[in-house]
Amino acid sequence: MGTATATYEVKNALYDAAVTLFTADDIVVSWGFPTARDFDDYVVFTGMRAEQETGPMGTRRARNEDVFITASFDFFRAGEADDDRVVTDAAVDAVRRLEEYVRVTDTTLGGTCEWCFLESIDSDGITDLGQLARGRQSVIDVVFHAFVRITS
Numbered sequence: 001m002g003t004a005t006a007t008y009e010v011k012n013a014l015y016d017a018a019v020t021l022f023t024a025d026d027i028v029v030s031w032g033f034p035t036a037r038d039f040d041d042y043v044v045f046t047g048m049r050a051e052q053e054t055g056p057m058g059t060r061r062a063r064n065e066d067v068f069i070t071a072s073f074d075f076f077r078a079g080e081a082d083d084d085r086v087v088t089d090a091a092v093d094a095v096r097r098l099e100e101y102v103r104v105t106d107t108t109l110g111g112t113c114e115w116c117f118l119e120s121i122d123s124d125g126i127t128d129l130g131q132l133a134r135g136r137q138s139v140i141d142v143v144f145h146a147f148v149r150i151t152s
Helices: 007-025 085-105
Strands: 027-031 041-054 063-078 115-122 135-150
Touching: 007 027, 007 041, 007 063, 007 085, 007 135, 041 085, 063 085, 085 115, 085 135
Parallel strands: 027 041
Antiparallel strands: 041 063, 063 135, 115 135
């Protein structure tokens, strides 16, 4: 890829993949924090981070770039008073669907990277006490790691 960094392109590609995967499921996919909270389920793409190091030396002075994109899967189930498991199952299913898409279906995210994998998952695993009167919420933060060779 011929650019100073591919971070923005990788984030766009992950965002586009999520839009394709989740639109039919009434899961809102947002670039940054959504302004309207009219739906129960959101996938929100937030952070971008990259690290570069010298790549194979040659006339193009290649660099290797590791790109890290953060997304939050924020799901809610109104009236679910007994258990966080119902809403967590739904959020985990969405995480797994996007992970499988980038690992199996479109491994280069449309040519923006050489590979992309889910690197980490983080969740408190319980609904915030302030939400319990309304229902149950599951927020799963994930980081996708992509590798890009910068060639110019």
